[in-house]
Amino acid sequence: MFLQNLVQKAQQLIDPAVLPGPLGSLTSSDRPSKAQLFRHQFRLPDTQNPLYEITAELTLPGKSSRGGGGAPKNWDKSNWDRDRGTHYVGQLHLSEQFLCFSTVNTSFANTASTSASSAFTGRTHGTGPAGNGFTLPLCAVRRMERLHTQSYMFALSVTTWNGFDAGGEGKAGAPSPPKLTIQLEGSRQQCERFCDGLKRGLRQGIKEVDNMRTVAQECYSEYFMYDDFDVTPTPEKPDGTPRTPPDTGLGSVFKYPGNSKKLRDRSKMRLWHEYMKENGRNTTLVRQPDFHRLIRVGLPNLLRGEIWELSSGSFYLRLQKPKLYQETLVKHEGEGSLAIDEIEKDLNRSLPEYAGFQSEEGIGRLRRVLTAYSWINPEVGYCQAMNIVVAALLIYLSESQAFYVLSILCDRLLPGYYSTTMYGTLLDQRVFESLVEKTMPIIWDHLVKNDVQLSVVSLPWFLSLYINSMPLIFAFRVLDVFFLEGPKVLFQVGLAILRINGEELLDATDDGTFISVLKSYFARLGESAHPKSENPKHRAITNFQALMVVAFKEFEGITQHTISEQRSKHKGAVLENIESFAKRTSIRNLGPESKKLSMNDLGFLYDRFYTVLYERQQRSQIIQAEADRKQKQARQRASELVTGVPGNAPEMGRVALGPSSSQMDYDAFREFLAGVSKWAVTDSPSSPSKEDKSSNGYFASALRNRSASLSPWGAGPEPADHDFMQRLFKKWDADGNSALTLQNVVTGLAPIKGNRDIMSSIEYFFELYDDDSDGKVDREGILRISEALLFLSRRGVAGGLGPSSGVEEVKGPDGLPMSKDEQFLSAVSAFIRRCFEYADPDHPSRQDVDGAATGIKNLDVKEDDLLDLGEKKESDDHPLAENSTSAADDSVLARPSTNSFGQTASKNAEANAALDPSSPVHITLPTFRMLVLADETLESFFDSGFANSFHLADAPLPSSTLTSPSFLNLHNAAPSNSASPIPTISPGGPGAGVVAPGKGLRGMLDNIVTDGMRVAAEVKRRMDEAQKELDRGATTRGTEDEEDEEYEDHGRDLLDVAEADAVPERQGEAGGNLLDKDIVSSPTKAEAGSSAASVKSTGSTGMGKDVEKSTMFER
Amino acid sequence: MSDGAGATAPKPSSSVKLVLLGEAAVGKSSLVLRFVNNDFQPNKEPTIGAAFLTQKCQLPNRTIKFEIWDTAGQERFASLAPMYYRNAQSALVVYDITKPSSLVKAKHWVAELQRQASPGIVIALVGNKLDLCEDDNAEAEQADAENETEEEPSTARKVSTKEAKAYADEESLLFFETSAKTGHNVSEVFTAIANAIPETSLKGPRSGAGGGTQAAISAGQDNNRVNLNARGEAGPKEGCAC
Ligand SMILES: Nc1nc2c(ncn2[C@@H]2O[C@H](COP(=O)(O)OP(=O)(O)O)[C@@H](O)[C@H]2O)c(=O)[nH]1
């Protein structure tokens, strides 16, 4: 569910023409692109795109008279010899490397309607989706001439070859393939454009000729057609090299299944010989109606593999990368993997009844093909059932051929079947069930009534292509048609099985009976369907033939289109099931720490985690696709060629589709945080995408204006990037590999959210800054902690359960109530100061309890130095005593309440020491704890505020907070204050407190923040000065009085200093963030920001950026 | 189709759906094979999704016919599991006592079943491959009380009986340690499950089907069993042996 609309959004963003992919895969079932449809129709590799198309008439030379014999004469008369040869009207298409013709009138032009592009997905009438015509690699064109005729404006004569000189007239060799005459029918301009494109392609095609020779030599047809049928094969070529038949699978050694006489193998070979003589072979094959008929009656053993390759299109993959199989094996030789272990277990149970797999030879081939595939497609790796399918393929195919067929199966014909979640399998089971329900409602009702789950029976049919269910000879017949016509065949056959066994199935009331009915039917497939018939012809019809008739006649209406439609209909529900299963499993696996979080929170984290990964993947793909499109990259990486990975691209990352990434890098982590914590949202977004969010404008304009507006953060808030976040990432990254798993995230968050224990949360925070884990945080760390506290609180702190959660209102110095946020900011600024005053010098003697105690007893005294706001605890004479009750376990804090006020002077001397860079200082955990506990606001922050700043399921962050991180939230948090500006709040000198009229709370808080920043800046400045003095050889600094004076009197200067140069970079950053957040991040705040801009230079810069961005959008 | 069973007064017979779950290679298929065929041999049949088998279990007062779904071992088939445990009245969750990770996986399956399967499902936790721990082999149960097995380096045992038993008790599971290889405790597991299935939850006559159908199934059982002993739903590969 949670990913559902993401998917839709992503799909809206994807221009279907950009992303290649298999038709009918989940990827494309919603909206297959024209390029996908094109590739699918002509079985082309994913590298091919429809470049040009034109209506054309194909003329094939007339059937030679000597073919007569047993050739079927029932040609479709309308296509038959008009004048000379056979004419077909259809569409001619050109891709980068292929010239394709089909009588199916499909169009893939930009202007074509979807139905024109997908016409072939309808009924195929036994011709296969590609129709009559050809899929001709351009390297197979030997010569192309423009015919000069009077009647035809543009007629081309195409001479093709298979890479070898043709025989004939006493010369040895296979006959030359037919000359194709193609008459283009279009405007002169269209014809010329097409021809120009073709010429370019042909020039490129020359490079592929070597590949073609390699591949053709491995084709049995090349060997087979060398001689006439019925003669003994010529033993050697004219040059004396011996002719050996190419590898046609294990069957040539261990026998092909079935009785070849009964299968009439020799007659089939004769028919194919005749067919190929007229129509070419392998690369040059032309599909005429007999091609489809010859497949329907079952392929002969020696040509079966080659025709599978051609009709599935794996042949064209092999043509592009003929050596990929061998190279892959060599490359990974000796390597091990999980897949390999799993493969090994199954080798002995893959068609063990076939002799070839009782031998090392067969087992070895099976092992190598499965292993090679697991290397080129590690995402699939190895899935049980692949062993059976590949074993079956290997009976007819060489290892290398089987490898490419397996690729086509996994990527195109059986999308998602063998993936790690097997979503494709589950989806097609759902589709099958719904087809049964539609076409055989009585059987369906019976199943439902008896609680028999159809898919437990039908799943192996699909997963192993009936190979594991039917006797092999019949399973291969199904495969013959499946490769030609596509996945719909599996459904048609499955429906026919149920239809034929309908009556018996209606008697079955449990899984067992159901299964045994079908099992015995499969065992009888070779028997007569009408054993008692008088008519011998009827008696001769086998159950299998009857099955084929029912499948392809009665269920003719089940087309690829039906399947695609049904897939997209059920996809959501199926993926959701898988996802909820995966989620349950995953959450149970999160380890002991996860028990600290509620189920709801874990579920929330799981969703958030994978949503972020998923969205990021989507975006990077969209951006990548955009880049690709710009570059017009025609050719892709070699691995993609075979794996078709981009084909599955648009939805990768969705949990149910299998693992893509399950780890979060730092950027993903930032995005993750931005979704759960408002402090993690940046104050100065660089992406303009939000401007446009009203209505559907975002996506609409994103499509128009994609490159300009595609934010790397998508529609979500842009995350901040802060030292604190980096530290958090590092801490959570327990494995130290700069990536977080869900478990890392949960384990990292559990102590924060789960403990509800102030001491451990203080410690957690401290450890974040204790870089070398020596129990000390140095001066730099103190600054960073302060800065982090400001960073975390800059959008307000959701107080909550802490002791200070305003039962009584805390008053500001002017007697007006302070909001929690104000309190917090003032507390932080006090904290910064105290830290430096009470930090321990880096001497062993100062690291003890005394040190901490000395610090503590001075707290009250110095409370008021910086901000009058600090006077909020008048009633607390001994705040520590009180605090110690909530921190009873801490002896350091418990003790000093008795010996309160120490010598201010010495303390201040220490403070000075703390500011003196020549004597390093640090705070220890006890000191830090004490400083936190000494302040109610901070105490509350660590008690609950920090934990609450991560919004998980139990307290979801309102979406408004997520999308418009702005000061609005503070208004909401403290509405009573928004109307009462507190102009005198700043102690930083008369000027600092001046707030532009009407700015209200925001201006006031700005001042407080500025104070906080100023203190940090001051500390820094003093350090720098001290350093300078040291450099100059000066030994001492001014008295403490002077120090204080400086604090008080030079506030203005400090402010300037803070904003000019003296501020360390990161402070500048934080300051900038704090100052301009409300201006830049929210358009509604921009106005207010402009009035404030006079005070803050960063603010006006922010404005400037803003303006610039909006003009970019207007373009 | 001889009605031998019908000659004597038939005991009430009911079928019980049982699903086997557990990490790959813990011995699920071997356990089923031992139970159904009293045999132990390398697994020759590929399991696509799950293999279906049946076997009867005679109790003093009734006959239970187990319809067993032996699920495929590979991890990715886990997402198919709901298809098989759906409506199961009993489950055998198997781990390998020499492999601690398999117990972890078993616990996940138990949690999954408790949350997602039919309420009241009878779950047995089974530690298999007891034969590999020769020391406490046959007397495992008795000996274990005194023997802290994990402290004995001489056995291959990596999961102590105590630990697994404690977990089983906590989750109210039946618990056995078995060896599919020797047959130790195998039929006991199934008998215990048969006994634990509450009479009320037994699949009575299916809605609308009536007792007649039920009787018909029982009559056909002997036939079925012979058939199904060949394991799995795969048909004989008639064409390929020539
Ligand atoms: N020693 C021993 N080996 C066993 C036992 N049960 C199964 N095995 C072996 O463990 C491996 C996996 O068994 P299998 O039944 O296929 O496990 P499954 O994947 O859970 O179905 C096989 O090699 C079996 O021979 C047993 O009780 N003792």
Ligand SMILES: [Mg+2]
């Ligand atoms: Mg098994």
